[in-house]
Amino acid sequence: xxxxxIAFILAGLFFFxxxxxxxxxxxxxxTRMHAAGKCDSLAAELVIIGVALYxxxxxxxxxxxxxxxxxxxAIFIFVASPTATHAITEAALILGVEPWKKKGKRS
Amino acid sequence: xxxxxxTFVIMLGFWVVMxxxxxxxxxxxxxxxxxxxxxxxxxxxxxxxxxxxxxxLVGLALYFPxxxxxxxxANLQVAYVILHPQMLEKIDPHLxxxxxxxxxxxxxxxxxxxxxxxxxxxxxNIHEDEFTVYALTAEAAEALPGEMEERIARALEIQ
Numbered sequence: 185x186x187x188x189x190i191a192f193i194l195a196g197l198f199f200f201x202x203x204x205x206x207x208x209x210x211x212x213x214x215t216r217m218h219a220a221g222k223c224d225s226l227a228a229e230l231v232i233i234g235v236a237l238y239x240x241x242x243x244x245x246x247x248x249x250x251x252x253x254x255x256x257x258a259i260f261i262f263v264a265s266p267t268a269t270h271a272i273t274e275a276a277l278i279l280g281v282e283p284w285k286k287k288g289k290r291s
Numbered sequence: 292x293x294x295x296x297x298t299f300v301i302m303l304g305f306w307v308v309m310x311x312x313x314x315x316x317x318x319x320x321x322x323x324x325x326x327x328x329x330x331x332x333x334x335x336x337x338x339x340x341x342x343x344x345x346x347x348l349v350g351l352a353l354y355f356p357x358x359x360x361x362x363x364x365a366n367l368q369v370a371y372v373i374l375h376p377q378m379l380e381k382i383d384p385h386l387x388x389x390x391x392x393x394x395x396x397x398x399x400x401x402x403x404x405x406x407x408x409x410x411x412x413x414x415x416n417i418h419e420d421e422f423t424v425y426a427l428t429a430e431a432a433e434a435l436p437g438e439m440e441e442r443i444a445r446a447l448e449i450q
Contacts, residue, residue, distance in 0.1 A: 199366060206373040214413075215384050218427045219373060222410030226366045249311040256308070266407035266414075273413050273425060283384060 185241055192234030199227035212284035213276055221269030225261065232258040294337040299329035301336070350446030351401075357442060361409050369410040372428060383429050391420050391440060398447040405439055 206219025236254040239247055302325035310317055372381045393399050403414040406424060416423040 199370065202370040202373055206369070209373060210382070211379065212384075214425055215382060215427055217413060218369065218410060221407070221413070222369060223366060223373075225408055226362055226410075246311065249308060252308045262408075263404070266404045270403065270407050270414050274415050277415055277425075283386075285384075 186238060189234045189238035192230050192237060196227045196230030196232075196234060199223045199230065203227060213281050214273060214283050217269060217273050217276075221265060221272075225265045228261050228265070229258055232261070295329045295333045298333040298336050299325050302328055347397075347447055354442055354446040358405055358408070361405075361439070365409040365411055369427065382427055384425070384427055386415070386423065386425050388421055388423050391422055393420070393440065393444060393447075395447060398443055401447060402440060402443050405443070409439075 200223065203219050203223030206223060207216050210216050210219055232254055236251040236258075239251050239254065241247075303321065306321040306325060307313075310321060312318070375381055391399070391402065393402055399417055399420075403417055403422065406412050406414045406422070411427045413425045414422060415425050
């Protein structure tokens with residue numbers, strides 16, 4: 185069980201790492217939103233599931249309840265993360281933040 | 292009545308998970324609170340009367356594993372693009388629109404959330420039946436609306 189939990193957490197850390205690299209490397213605000221909002225959604229889910237599994241090691245009622253609460257956080261992130269990403273991106277478009285274009289290509 | 296019972300069951304499940312105490316006092320307090328909430332506010336959870344929400348829940352449950360698979364695949368694609376040494380050649384950020392045949396608000400919102408959850412695409416706006424989507428790569432844009440819309444229609448567009 186703990187190996188499974190560690191595998192989940194490591195996979196989550198990998199996607200967090202990709203998200204951070206994406207935020208640093210991508211050229212403009214919108215593409216950075218992709219990296220920040222997306223890699224985070226999967227990464228956070230994976231880490232949370234990993235933590236919930238790790239918590240289940242001694243299988244008692246109390247630990248099951250705590251794991252269920254942790255999964256409730258996962259559900260919340262699953263709903264809230266895309267909503268926040270959408271709201272920030274739309275706000276940026278309305279404010280007229282200039283998107284990055286490929287060289288030699290007009291929109 | 293069905294909506295009230297369903298609200299009660301969901302509320303009680305939530306209460307049990309949150310409190311974790313099963314002695315007579317706390318549990319009966321929970322049952323009482325859930326009965327009151329279910330009686331007065333079941334319309335908040337099930338706003339549309341006469342809709343087959345049981346089938347909607349089943350449809351969503353069937354849709355969910357596919358969505359998770361899509362999210363993981365798309366995440367790997369975006370990870371590949373981000374970690375690629377010539378990243379700026381690979382990406383092609385652009386805004387595009389498409390018309391959707393979904394009619395119910397809940398289906399549209401599910402579609403928008405699914406699009407935003409799958410990496411590489413962000414829903415910027417929904418106006419009537421027109422979705423505005425910001426895509427990171429050309430491949431991410433090509434996949435829309437396609438299969439996702441059909442699956443959502445199957446899950447939620449029950450008349």
